Amino acid sequence: MPTYLDIAAVRIQRYLARTPTLRGRRAASAALVEMRSVAADALVDSASARRNEEAGEIDGVISLTVDPPGKVDEVASVVLRALRSRLPGAEFHAISGTGEDYVTAYAREMRPGIVAGRGRADLPTAAEFPLAAPCRVCGVDPAVDSVDLGDDGVREVCADCAERHTRQALAESRTAERRLARRLNLDAAPRGFEDLAAMGARQTRIAVIHADGNRVGRFFLDLAALPADRLPERQTVVRRLSEATFDALAAATMAIRDAGARTLPVIPHVLGGDDVLASVPADRAWRFVRVLLREFGERMNRLVKSLGLAGEITAPTMTAAVLFARHDESFATIVASAEDALTRGKRAGAGRAAWVCFHDLTTEGRRDEGRVVSLAALQTGQTHLDALARAPRSLRENLAAALADGGAGAARAHSHRLGVTASLPFLPPAPPDPAPDGEPPADAEPTGPDDRRVDLDTALRIARWWR
Ligand SMILES: [Zn+2]
Numbered sequence: 530m531p532t533y534l535d536i537a538a539v540r541i542q543r544y545l546a547r548t549p550t551l552r553g554r555r556a557a558s559a560a561l562v563e564m565r566s567v568a569a570d571a572l573v574d575s576a577s578a579r580r581n582e583e584a585g586e587i588d589g590v591i592s593l594t595v596d597p598p599g600k601v602d603e604v605a606s607v608v609l610r611a612l613r614s615r616l617p618g619a620e621f622h623a624i625s626g627t628g629e630d631y632v633t634a635y636a637r638e639m640r641p642g643i644v645a646g647r648g649r650a651d652l653p654t655a656a657e658f659p660l661a662a663p664c665r666v667c668g669v670d671p672a673v674d675s676v677d678l679g680d681d682g683v684r685e686v687c688a689d690c691a692e693r694h695t696r697q698a699l700a701e702s703r704t705a706e707r708r709l710a711r712r713l714n715l716d717a718a719p720r721g722f723e724d725l726a727a728m729g730a731r732q733t734r735i736a737v738i739h740a741d742g743n744r745v746g747r748f749f750l751d752l753a754a755l756p757a758d759r760l761p762e763r764q765t766v767v768r769r770l771s772e773a774t775f776d777a778l779a780a781a782t783m784a785i786r787d788a789g790a791r792t793l794p795v796i797p798h799v800l801g802g803d804d805v806l807a808s809v810p811a812d813r814a815w816r817f818v819r820v821l822l823r824e825f826g827e828r829m830n831r832l833v834k835s836l837g838l839a840g841e842i843t844a845p846t847m848t849a850a851v852l853f854a855r856h857d858e859s860f861a862t863i864v865a866s867a868e869d870a871l872t873r874g875k876r877a878g879a880g881r882a883a884w885v886c887f888h889d890l891t892t893e894g895r896r897d898e899g900r901v902v903s904l905a906a907l908q909t910g911q912t913h914l915d916a917l918a919r920a921p922r923s924l925r926e927n928l929a930a931a932l933a934d935g936g937a938g939a940a941r942a943h944s945h946r947l948g949v950t951a952s953l954p955f956l957p958p959a960p961p962d963p964a965p966d967g968e969p970p971a972d973a974e975p976t977g978p979d980d981r982r983v984d985l986d987t988a989l990r991i992a993r994w995w996r
Contacts, residue, residue, distance in 0.1 A: 564615075
């Protein structure tokens with residue numbers, strides 16, 4: 530049985546967020562992609578490690594097979610040493626497992642090992658000069674070098690920033706952004722968030738989407754539990770999951786492109802396995818996330834069906850966080866909020882169903898928790914949301930005020946007074962007239978969450994960026 534070794538950059542989103550410029554983040558994305566060739570170069574003389582062909586392309590992950598298994602630690606050391614010099618500020622984790630195939634080893638040994646805190650962590654070396662001035666680019670580590678940043682002049686920078694800025698062109702051809710542009714035959718995305726925001730109708734706002742598959746570990750465990758003769762294609766499953774994510778991203782990108790436009794309307798930052806971090810103009814976010822989640826779910830269903838397992842194994846779905854922000858908002862703030870929102874979205878869907886947690890940093894503030902809505906509710910409520918989004922903004926603001934002051938009854942009265950119908954589908958049915966004996970009518974406010982229904986408060990927040 531083969532032994533597999535995965536070496537992954539962990540807390541990738543935070544690693545990307547440490548550089549304030551999009552240019553620096555693109556270089557960091559490229560460095561994560563380049564991990565594969567760094568590992569290949571480091572292992573060129575090794576007779577015991579091979580690329581794991583079952584794993585597919587995942588940003589920030591190196592997957593190997595090791596033979597004999599006793600060489601795992603040695604191989605991990607060689608790779609980690611090479612990675613450390615290429616990405617000095619990143620955090621890595623190595624985990625190994627043995628199984629008939631990668632899905633089995635991953636589901637039974639590697640993923641549980643990661644959850645239980647086993648494996649080998651490799652942290653950035655502690656600063657040797659704790660009193661040195663901080664890096665002038667990221668501010669995280671001490672400055673140890675100076676580099677020419679072009680427009681920004683010569684700056685004192687830390688080891689990680691120095692590496693990224695001197696080598697940034699090398700791996701860019703394999704970043705998710707380039708792969709996406711090539712697949713769709715489009716030009717690269719705008720150079721900065723300001724230009725990305727300008728592609729939308731409200732020209733200074735972007736949305737950052739952080740999406741992640743639900744119950745993927747459970748899915749792999751279910752597959753691993755099947756006898757080998759039931760699933761001859763098991764070795765292709767992990768790779769096909771990554772491909773489904775990429776295909777869903779491509780479909781979502783095409784769905785938000787203006788007819789005839791040549792520029793990629795999406796900046797993907799990370800694309801790995803079932804994990805997507807990408808930015809779009811704010812008013813494209815809802816369409817983008819709806820198509821992304823729908824396409825991922827459909828592709829997973831098709832995969833399960835093609836394996837002859839429909840009705841037997843549940844296909845993974847995808848949950849997303851959508852963060853609306855000004856184009857110049859700190860990326861570290863956005864990424865931290867997106868992480869929290871993704872957790873809330875997963876909780877709302879019980880880790881099973883496709884949900885979205887969205888949070889508007891421009892109007893709701895950082896402390897707000899955002900709102901959750903299921904993909905099913907967005908799909909069934911689409912025409913009603915279209916109508917609400919078409920209503921004048923002042924009307925929507927007045928409705929929100931009436932709702933905040935007097936609840937659903939006040940919002941309904943306000944709608945009737947103005948002859949507005951767009952709000953009614955999001956309000957609970959009007960309570961019946963009081964019974965003759967004077968008993969007050971039962972409270973018609975909805976109780977408990979409903980995955981098909983969108984309440985008016987949530988609908989008004991969605992309508993702000995719905996297009
Ligand atoms: Zn730095």
